Amino acid sequence: MFDARPIGIFDSGVGGLTVLEALTQRFPHEGFIYLGDTARVPYGTKSARTVERYSVQVADCLLRRGVKGLVVACNTASALGLAALRAHCPVPVLGVIEPGCRAAIGVTAAREEPGRVGVIGTRSTVSSGAYPYHLAMLDPRIQVLSLACPLFVPLVEEGWVDHPAVRMIVEESLTPLFAQRLDALILGCTHYPVLKKVIAETMPGVALVDSSAAVADDLGRYLGGVIRTAPPGQTRRLEFLVTDVADRFKETARRFIAGVEAEWVEMVDL
Amino acid sequence: MFDARPIGIFDSGVGGLTVLEALTQRFPHEGFIYLGDTARVPYGTKSARTVERYSVQVADCLLRRGVKGLVVACNTASALGLAALRAHCPVPVLGVIEPGCRAAIGVTAAREEPGRVGVIGTRSTVSSGAYPYHLAMLDPRIQVLSLACPLFVPLVEEGWVDHPAVRMIVEESLTPLFAQRLDALILGCTHYPVLKKVIAETMPGVALVDSSAAVADDLGRYLGGVIRTAPPGQTRRLEFLVTDVADRFKETARRFIAGVEAEWVEMVDL
Secondary structure (H helix, E strand, O other): OOOOOOEEEEEOOOOOHHHHHHHHHHOOOOOEEEEEOOOOOOOOOOOHHHHHHHHHHHHHHHHHOOOOOEEEOOHHHHHHHHHHHHHHOOOOEEOOHHHHHHHHHHHHOOOOOOOEEEEEEOHHHHHHOHHHHHHHHHOOOOEEEEEEOOOHHHHHHOOOOOOHHHHHHHHHHHHHHHHHOOOEEEEEOOOHHHHHHHHHHHOOOOEEEOHHHHHHHHHHHHEOOOEOOOOOOOOOOEEEEEOOOHHHHHHHHHHHOOOOOOOOEEEOOO | OOOOOOEEEEEOOOOOHHHHHHHHHHOOOOOEEEEEOOOOOOOOOOOHHHHHHHHHHHHHHHHHOOOOOEEEOOHHHHHHHHHHHHHHOOOOEEOOHHHHHHHHHHHHOOOOOOOEEEEEEOHHHHHHOHHHHHHHHHOOOOEEEEEEOOOHHHHHHOOOOOOHHHHHHHHHHHHHHHHHOOOEEEEEOOOHHHHHHHHHHHOOOOEEEOHHHHHHHHHHHHEOOOEOOOOOOOOOOEEEEEOOOHHHHHHHHHHHOOOOOOOOEEEOOO
16 A cells, blocks of 8 residues: 655756755655756746646656656746646646645635735746636635746845845835735745745745645645555655756755755756 | 858847847848747856757757858857857858957957956856867967856846846956956856946956957858858848747847847747
């Protein structure tokens, strides 16, 4: 009744490692294969058609390696590619949008007035409308304000996290949300939690929703059900695949995750 | 003795339009097909192997459309892919590195002491060593200081050009060059001329070298020689190809070029 096969997790680059860290902490016996499509990062500026095509190629690579389920850690790929991936893959596919929306609804549920939720993400994630759609499914009264913050990803990728220029860019980017009396702000991109401190100081009194914990909850619901758990006591197996420049992946990975060492990184062609 | 076929020009995205503008002004009767690999931009963070592979795919697409010569406007593709492209293509291939180096040498030639030239570019361009190599070929005494400025491309792509945060990022990025008494600074990326004003104010007394004019000189040397000129009086033909999101290409193109309207943009699969 157990399944020793690993779970696939994919992102356009390194950002999804924040999700991987949450999953490895919650499920210490499960194996994971992480694939970062570093040759084609970023996804957040690409069209739906291109993101869909790239996502399916990544999924095929992970399926060939025998994964028993797939976690789409990238918000853009979840927003634009999830339907295609679910149609394509013979294993369960989890995205990050729905869990993030559930976590945001959890914040607003106690309010008497309709909740007010902000969503920040890449240009492609925001223009997909995936967050407003899923939030409305969970609570039709909810007010949603979406905002693309396209500079946050390059700032994080380049390690500009606590610099006065970053503070200025974050403040100016979030200005449209200041007067909106938000209850919660969804960090709708795996890179944004790295800027959490600056964002929190810029948006005082607003609950920040980082979906990685919510994704772990979701995977918990699948495991033991449609995805069988690993044999108890199985020694964890972690593999890292990238599509370009393995060295830089390791370096950037260090900025993202404390608990996972990406020592062995394999380069693959999709 | 004439050749009505167009000249191909390629870049990872929109940056090469600064080069296209210089070429269309200098050669009003030549036709050009511009290809921006917008699905896979940026090239500047990718490995030599990947940039080479992508460059050859782009060249094949332009060759299928019958170009009589190829201008590699992208500095990263010129730095990492030029040898492969010249081996692969049956038509003459021009890059931007050598012309830029010649222009910089022109600035330093009058000095009695060995010239001191700075080069800023993407991480991949800088780590390729292509600029120091070509500068040393032209003047073995020259002192070269190279510096990667990886945030400049996303700032320009997102239209952050004249903001105080941009000034802070430019100043902090260029700090290692301040004490170097440079004669010239090569803007070794097609995006950087857009930040010329801020860079000039940050590096007073240093001649900024923008290679687009130098590339036009180079093409002038080829035309009439290994590349035949267009029939006199030929009406200019301009075509634009992109690999993703044609609409955004048009919008960003407006920020780059005054003289060329990218009204018709075709999307291609490589």
